[in-house]
Amino acid sequence: xxxxxxxxxxxxxxxxxxxxxxxxxxxxxxxxxxxxxxxxxxxxxxxxxxxxxxxxxxxxxxxxxxxxxxxxxxxxxxxxxxxxxxxxxxxxxxxxxxxxxxxxxxxxxxxxxxxxxxxxxxxxxxxxxxxxxxxxxxxxxxxxxxxxxxxxxxxxxxxxxxxxxxxxxxxxxxxxxxxxxxxxxxxxxxxxxxxxxxxxxxxxxxxxxxxxxxxxxxxxxxxxxxxxxxxxxxxxxxxxxxxxxxxxxxxxxxxxxxxxxxxxxxxxxxxxxxxxxxxxxxxxxxxxxxxxxxxxxxxxxxxxxxxxxxxxxxxxxxxxxxxxxxxxxxxxxxxxxxxxxxxxxxxxxxxxxxxxxxxxxxxxxxxxxxxxxxxxxxxxxxxxxxxxxxxxxxxxxxxxxxxxxxxxxxxxxxxxxxxxxxxxxxxxxxxxxxxxxxxxxxxxxxxxxxxxxxxxxxxxxxxxxxxxxxxxxxxxxxxxxxxxxxxxxxxxxxxxxxxxxxxxxxxxxxxxxxxxxxxxxxxxxxxxxxxx
Amino acid sequence: xxxxxxxxxxxxxxxxxxxxxxxxxxxxxxxxxxxxxxxxxxxxxxxxxxxxxxxxxxxxxxxxxxxxxxxxxxxxxxxxxxxxxxxxxxxxxxxxxxxxxxxxxxxxxxxxxxxxxxxxxxxxxxxxxxxxxxxxxxxxxxxxxxxxxxxxxxxxxxxxxxxxxxxxxxxxxxxxxxxxxxxxxxxxxxxxxxxxxxxxxxxxxxxxxxxxxxxxxxxxxxxxxxxxxxxxxxxxxxxxxxxxxxxxxxxxxxxxxxxxxxxxxxxxxxxxxxxxxxxxxxxxxxxxxxxxxxxxxxxxxxxxxxxxxxxxxxxxxxxxxxxxxxxxxxxxxxxxxxxxxxxxxxxxxxxxxxxxxxxxxxxxxxxxxxxxxxxxxxxxxxxxxxxxxxxxxxxxxxxxxxxxx
Numbered sequence: 001x002x003x004x005x006x007x008x009x010x011x012x013x014x015x016x017x018x019x020x021x022x023x024x025x026x027x028x029x030x031x032x033x034x035x036x037x038x039x040x041x042x043x044x045x046x047x048x049x050x051x052x053x054x055x056x057x058x059x060x061x062x063x064x065x066x067x068x069x070x071x072x073x074x075x076x077x078x079x080x081x082x083x084x085x086x087x088x089x090x091x092x093x094x095x096x097x098x099x100x101x102x103x104x105x106x107x108x109x110x111x112x113x114x115x116x117x118x119x120x121x122x123x124x125x126x127x128x129x130x131x132x133x134x135x136x137x138x139x140x141x142x143x144x145x146x147x148x149x150x151x152x153x154x155x156x157x158x159x160x161x162x163x164x165x166x167x168x169x170x171x172x173x174x175x176x177x178x179x180x181x182x183x184x185x186x187x188x189x190x191x192x193x194x195x196x197x198x199x200x201x202x203x204x205x206x207x208x209x210x211x212x213x214x215x216x217x218x219x220x221x222x223x224x225x226x227x228x229x230x231x232x233x234x235x236x237x238x239x240x241x242x243x244x245x246x247x248x249x250x251x252x253x254x255x256x257x258x259x260x261x262x263x264x265x266x267x268x269x270x271x272x273x274x275x276x277x278x279x280x281x282x283x284x285x286x287x288x289x290x291x292x293x294x295x296x297x298x299x300x301x302x303x304x305x306x307x308x309x310x311x312x313x314x315x316x317x318x319x320x321x322x323x324x325x326x327x328x329x330x331x332x333x334x335x336x337x338x339x340x341x342x343x344x345x346x347x348x349x350x351x352x353x354x355x356x357x358x359x360x361x362x363x364x365x366x367x368x369x370x371x372x373x374x375x376x377x378x379x380x381x382x383x384x385x386x387x388x389x390x391x392x393x394x395x396x397x398x399x400x401x402x403x404x405x406x407x408x409x410x411x412x413x414x415x416x417x418x419x420x421x422x423x424x425x426x427x428x429x430x431x432x433x434x435x436x437x438x439x440x441x442x443x444x445x446x447x448x449x450x451x452x453x454x455x456x457x458x459x460x461x462x463x464x465x466x467x468x469x470x471x472x473x474x475x476x477x478x479x480x481x482x483x484x485x486x487x488x489x490x491x492x493x494x495x496x497x498x499x500x501x502x503x504x505x506x507x508x509x510x511x512x513x514x515x516x517x518x519x520x521x522x523x524x525x526x527x528x529x530x531x532x
Numbered sequence: 533x534x535x536x537x538x539x540x541x542x543x544x545x546x547x548x549x550x551x552x553x554x555x556x557x558x559x560x561x562x563x564x565x566x567x568x569x570x571x572x573x574x575x576x577x578x579x580x581x582x583x584x585x586x587x588x589x590x591x592x593x594x595x596x597x598x599x600x601x602x603x604x605x606x607x608x609x610x611x612x613x614x615x616x617x618x619x620x621x622x623x624x625x626x627x628x629x630x631x632x633x634x635x636x637x638x639x640x641x642x643x644x645x646x647x648x649x650x651x652x653x654x655x656x657x658x659x660x661x662x663x664x665x666x667x668x669x670x671x672x673x674x675x676x677x678x679x680x681x682x683x684x685x686x687x688x689x690x691x692x693x694x695x696x697x698x699x700x701x702x703x704x705x706x707x708x709x710x711x712x713x714x715x716x717x718x719x720x721x722x723x724x725x726x727x728x729x730x731x732x733x734x735x736x737x738x739x740x741x742x743x744x745x746x747x748x749x750x751x752x753x754x755x756x757x758x759x760x761x762x763x764x765x766x767x768x769x770x771x772x773x774x775x776x777x778x779x780x781x782x783x784x785x786x787x788x789x790x791x792x793x794x795x796x797x798x799x800x801x802x803x804x805x806x807x808x809x810x811x812x813x814x815x816x817x818x819x820x821x822x823x824x825x826x827x828x829x830x831x832x833x834x835x836x837x838x839x840x841x842x843x844x845x846x847x848x849x850x851x852x853x854x855x856x857x858x859x860x861x862x863x864x865x866x867x868x869x870x871x872x873x874x875x876x877x878x879x880x881x882x883x884x885x886x887x888x889x890x891x892x893x894x895x896x897x898x899x900x901x902x903x904x905x906x907x908x909x910x911x912x913x914x915x916x917x918x919x920x921x922x923x924x925x926x927x928x929x930x931x932x933x934x935x936x937x
Contacts, residue, residue, distance in 0.1 A: 083894055084629045091609045095631045095830055178586040178844070179561050181836035202637035204836035205843065266631025285928070355766025357774060377709065377766050377912040466912055467710075467905035470925035490901045494626045494894040 007044055011037060023090065028075065032068050036060045077276060077501035081269040083494025085237045092268040093217065096239075100201050100211040101227045107132030108209035111199070112162050113177060113185065114169035123180075124169055125190050125197065127208060128161045136161055137191075144191040177205065215264070223264060230261060238267035269498070276502035286487060289474035294510075296383070297479040300458075301451040304390040305444055311391060312398020313436070317428075319399075320406050331403065338396035346460040349389045376462045379476040386461050386477055393457065394447070398440075405439040406432070441522040445515060452511050453481045480507050561834055562589035563841055565826075566604070566614040568597040574854045582845050588837060601627070608632050608831040615832035616841060621652040621823040624660055625894040633660045634828040636839055641847065649864040651733070652823035652889035661825030662842040663864035664855050668819040668884035669714060669787040671804040672794075677701055677782035681804035685721060685753055688783060688808055692762045695782050705783040706763055707754070708772045710908030712900060713820060713890075714785050715754070720888075721817030722750035722810035726899070727891055735891050737933050742903055743919075743926035749810070751910050751918035759914040766912075788860055791876050803879035806886075821887040823864060898932040 014037035021030040040060060043052040052059075087095065102108065109127035116122035124140045127133075136147035155165040165171065172180070181204055191197040191210075200207035216224050223232040223239045230244035230253055241253035241261045252260040280286060315334060319327050337345060352358050353375040361372030373381040409432065417427050437444075458464060464478035464486060473486035484507065488500030567575055572594040579590040593614065595603065601623045607613035609632075619627075627633045635658035642650050642659070649663035673681055677700055682688045692704025707714060716726070723746025728739030741747060757763040767775070776784040777797045785807070794801055807817035826846045828838040845851060852868035855861075862877055863869045869881075891899070906925040910918050 083626055086605055086630045087609050092631065098830070175585050176587060178837055178840050179588050181561075181840060182834040183561055186836055199836055200637070201835065202635055202839065203639060203843070204839050206639060265629050354768070354771055356764055357771045374766055374912070376768070465908070467908055470902045470906040470909065470921055471928040473901055486901070490897045494629060494897065 003044060007041060010040060026088075028071065029068060032063060032071075036063050073501045073504060076498055077505050078271050078273060079269045079498045080237055080272045080275065081498045081501075082496035084265060085267040085269045087266050087268050089237075089268040089270075092266050095266055096215040096223065096264070097213065097217070099214040100198065101214040102200075102209055102211055103227075105132060106210040106212075108200070108207055109133065109137070109197070110206060111208040113172040113180075114166050115172050116169055118168065121184075123172075123185065123188055124166070125185075125208065126162055126166075127197065130207065132209075138166075139190040139197050141188050141190060142193060144195075144197070181205075225264075228255070232264055234267075234270075236272055237270040239264040272498070276499050279499065280502060280506070285472055289468065289472045289478075289483070293474050293478050293480055293483045296477070297452060300383070300386065300390075300454075300479055301448050303387055304394060304451045304454075305448050307387060307391045308394030308447070309398045309402075309440075309444060311395040312400075313402045315395070315399050316402035316406055317432075320403065331399070334399055335396045337392050338400070342393055342456050343460055345393055346389055346457055349385075349392065350461055353385050353388075377466050379466060382462050382466060382477045386458060389457060389461060390451070390454075394451075397447070401440050401443055402436065405436050408439065409435050437522075442519070445518045445522065448518070449511050449515055452479075452514075453507065454479070455481045455485070458482045459485070480510075561837055562591050563616060563834060563837060564591045564593060564614040565616045565618070566593050566595050566600045567618040568600065569594055570858045571618045571855065574851065574858050578851055578854060579845075582841075586844075588841075590841075604632055604829065605630055608829050611831060611833075613829050613831050615829055615834055615838040617827050617829060619661070619825065619827055621649075621661075621663075621825065622890050622892045622896065624653065624655045624892040625896060627827075628655050628660065629894045632830055634830045634832070634835055634839075635660055636662070636828060636842060638662070638843070638847075641843070644847070644866055646823075646862075646864045646866060646869070648821045648884075648887065648889055649823040649825075652821060652892070653825050653827075654734070655892060661827040662846045663823045663825040664846055664852055665824045665859060665861035666821055666864050666884070667788055667824075667861045668821045668880060668887045669717065669785055670819060670880050670883035671717075671783065671807045671817075672776065672786055672790075672801055673783045673804060674701070674776070674779060674781075675800045675802050676779065681802070681806075682783075682808050683806075684812055684814070685718065685808050685810060686812075689753075689757065689762065691782070692757070696762065701780055701782050703764060703775065703781040704762060705757070706767065706772050706775055706781040707785065708767045708769045709765065709911050710904045711769065712903040712907055715750070715907050717785060717807045717817035717819045718754065719747050719750040719817075721808060721814070722746040722753065723814075724748070724750050726903070735893070737891075737893055737895070740926050740929050740933070742906070742929065743923045746810070748919045748922050751907065751922060754907075755910045755914055755918055758911050763911070788862075788876070788880055792860065803876055803883065805879050805882040807883055816883070816886060819884055819887045820890040821884055822890055824861065825864075893933075895929070895933050899929050902928045902932075 014033060018030045018034050021027075021033070039052075040056050043049045043056045108130045110130055111128075112126040114124045114126060116124070122141070124138055127137045127139055129136065138145045138147065138150045150163075151167060152163050153165070153167040155163045155167075157163055181199065186199055189196045190208075195210045197208055198211045200209060200211065212226060214225065214227055216226060218224055218231075221234040223234070224230075225232070228244065230241050232239035233242045234240075240263050244253040244261070246254045246256060246258070248254050248258060248260070254260050318324060319331055319334075324330070353360050355361055355372065355374055355376060358372075358375070361375070364370065364372035373384075375381050375385045413431055414427060417431060422430070458477060458479050459482050462475075462477055464475035464482045466477075467475050473490055474483050475486075478486065480503070484500055484503040487503065488497065489495050565575060572592050575590065575592050579592065582588075583590055597620075600617050600619055604613055604617060604627070624633075638645075638650075638659060645663055646666055649666045650659065652666075653659055653661045653663055671681060677695055678691060682691055688705045695701050695704040719725070724744050725741035725747065727735040727737055728741060730736040730739075754763065758765060772781070772784060773786065773790060773793070775781040776786075777790075777794055777799055779799065807819060809816050826842050828835060828842065832838045847865065849865060849868045849871075852863040852865040853871065856863045856868065856872065862881055863872070893899075902925040906918075906921040909916055910921050
């Protein structure tokens with residue numbers, strides 16, 4: 001029973017949530033949420049699904065937080081989701097429909113609000129002309145009365161032309177106006193129904209007038225500007241002028257002076273198919289540095305795994321030797337770099353390696369008398385610097401897994417080797433290393449895949465710099481993921497999420513391919529262990 | 533099984549109305565304001581009286597400055613966003629392009645504000661905020677090492693040589709590597725520019741001046757300084773500041789945010805009322821002017837109230853003065869600015885009087901990248917020709933703006 005109530009709560013919440021999502025245009029997410037809720041219901045209501053009850057929370061979270069973002073990224077890769085096309089179609093339409101304009105001959109007034117003493121929800125505006133009208137007007141809901149026909153009772157007009165009082169009404173104090181601007185005054189249709197008087201959207205306290213809606217939508221993909229008479233069509237989510245009162249010889253829609261009209265913003269995002277991929281392939285400025293960035297990405301990941309593994313293994317073997325005093329303390333101490341968050345370590349290293357003030361270069365110049373390397377300005381040294389930081393950050397992990405793996409290698413095979421007369425080096429070469437790789441091989445691949453996309457270290461160390469040339473966003477130390485970031489946010493018209501998603505998919509395919517072959521390769525190690 | 537299903541259905545029917553009450557609207561009008569920590573304090577302090585006077589609630593949410601812009605694009609359209617944000621004018625291009633801001637109109641009251649601040653917040657002819665502060669960089673010099681501020685960049689060079697020869701300090705004039713924002717005053721001193729100005733006084737994105745002769749001459753000057761060992765390489769902003777703050781360098785271009793640090797360090801320094809010119813009797817270098825303002829979100833549920841908050845609260849003299857006291861930036865409201873007697877602020881304002889608002893077009897991120905890379909490369913690798921670097925940068929920027937990507 002309790003279970004059913006809980007289920008009902010979940011279902012009710014789902015229905016509410018889906019009902020919120022669909023009008024926002026988030027159809028994919030709505031379908032997923034509904035599917036997840038159905039699965040939960042099935043798990044609890046269908047007898048045969050009993051074991052899944054225990055899985056269901058985990059599976060639900062997996063779908064919502066892993067599967068959905070993945071699907072969404074793939075989807076975004078085929079859209080033009082970027083600055084200028086960030087909204088959904090209904091959102092863009094809402095924004096445009098809210099815009100008002102003042103027709104050239106329309107009157108504007110300064111206004112004073114009066115509240116009915118009988119009905120506190122009934123208001124009237126006393127309007128004193130600013131332009132376009134010759135006499136004050138009293139506007140109530142649905143009606144506007146010229147001032148000379150208004151019965152003022154005993155009241156008179158003050159020097160600003162505002163009555164000191166109106167029969168049946170009291171003036172709203174200035175202090176109370178702000179609170180009723182949106183919730184009351186902008187909701188009431190003051191004046192004649194065909195010339196509704198609205199508070200100015202840009203200076204609500206100072207001005208009211210017959211503002212009209214600027215944009216209307218004759219059909220779903222067409223936008224009509226009521227002010228200029230120009231028609232816009234949605235082309236790939238951007239409202240582009242197609243027809244208007246002024247068209248030049250080249251067929252462009254122009255303003256009265258003959259300047260071509262710009263598109264109307266904001267646009268909305270739509271599926272643009274392979275546009276992003278075409279851009280990636282066809283653009284020399286983007287594709288040019290791709291190969292060199294790719295090579296450094298591979299080199300960076302390979303070297304990182306190699307140096308961290310080498311040092312980690314060396315330390316693990318040394319600390320595994322029984323004659324080493326204080327082994328436990330040393331092991332713990334060496335794990336410290338692993339315990340400190342990477343971004344702090346990277347920033348500290350960045351300070352240490354500062355070219356002018358860093359302790360490293362100061363020491364080099366005072367001891368050796370030569371100026372130290374350009375850790376941030378030289379194409380080679382910046383890479384060396386990143387690998388040093390990676391070594392510092394990564395060796396404790398390797399030490400950890402190697403220590404574990406070493407201790408699981410049985411001691412008797414070393415005894416047998418010694419009886420056979422194998423040297424220490426031969427033991428390492430033919431026993432320790434192959435057996436160790438069986439255990440840690442998959443972890444090395446995981447480490448490689450992780451460092452392939454190690455955004456934190458590369459971006460924090462030198463933001464991918466130093467630059468290669470002014471015509472490319474790529475820098476000498478950029479790896480694919482930081483290059484993607486530069487391309488998406490620093491090299492075009494604002495942020496371009498669609499394009500960034502396309503590149504991440506390309507990167508994913510690369511990592512997946514490399515990892516696949518790596519795992520195939522490690523299977524050969526498995527054979528070694530079977531033969532021992 | 534069937535019984536269970538029926539029961540569940542009934543339960544769901546009962547629950548749905550309850551669930552939907554969650555979204556019921558609250559009665560009292562409330563304004564949600566996104567502000568960074570410095571501004572949030574002021575709004576909370578002075579906002580209480582405003583709340584009382586007008587019967588509205590101010591709901592101040594504190595965000596990191598950059599997050600205000602980034603989260604507005606997500607939260608705004610989703611209906612979760614603020615009514616009013618605090619932000620910088622160089623966000624405008626991007627925010628307007630995405631339809632996230634509502635234009636406002638100050639009418640005659642616009643004349644009460646610094647003209648450059650109003651211009652900075654005007655985009656495509658519409659005003660998008662009530663400015664509260666302006667800031668610009670200027671030429672700082674160490675008064676123990678430099679008696680009178682140099683009038684031209686040639687003098688800066690000879691002063692640097694003098695100081696380094698005499699051993700009074702390690703360096704004369706220094707600058708961080710790259711960083712086009714701090715390079716712009718030198719570029720304009722030599723007659724260079726980034727974007728041309730059209731007849732209406734606003735930037736013309738089709739006129740890119742990064743490869744203009746003046747721009748190249750300025751980069752050449754910097755490169756020669758580096759080549760002759762007068763400006764050290766590999767300095768980032770923090771390192772350059774430290775050198776100047778410790779008295780190891782005599783001259784440096786920086787902004788008001790460092791004044792307090794320098795004072796705390798006990799440095800004897802002054803701000804030149806004009807950035808050095810390119811040649812004897814020439815016009816002084818022009819810094820970029822940055823402006824900060826309160827803006828109205830296009831997705832506000834209370835757009836009129838938000839507009840009224842800007843004119844009735846942000847435009848008040850006491851609010852602008854409090855914002856100055858917390859943030860140390862010159863108030864944008866002229867009557868507030870006139871009340872201040874701070875020699876550093878006065879010198880900054882004088883140097884900034886000839887300044888230009890930082891361009892806010894959406895392509896600026898690409899402009900900063902290419903332009904900055906060219907300046908960085910000219911300093912890092914003195915064998916590269918400034919003319920070539922700036923020509924490449926300008927061509928790249930032109931094709932980005934033309935939409936060729």
